Amino acid sequence: MIKKSHGSEVVSQILKLVTAAVVGVILNLTLFLGKDVVFPVVCPGITSMFCRRYE
Numbered sequence: 021m022i023k024k025s026h027g028s029e030v031v032s033q034i035l036k037l038v039t040a041a042v043v044g045v046i047l048n049l050t051l052f053l054g055k056d057v058v059f060p061v062v063c064p065g066i067t068s069m070f071c072r073r074y075e
Contacts, residue, residue: 025031
């Protein structure tokens, strides 16, 4: 099957699309999880009980 699809332009385009989607998901997760590290939220006063993060 790999030998048959080696020169196929359609298979190549599909693999490029899947690769781009996987890279996009990894980048999105990196930004989503890293924003709390770069920009920590401090919740002073009574609003601290509604915060997701602790001081």
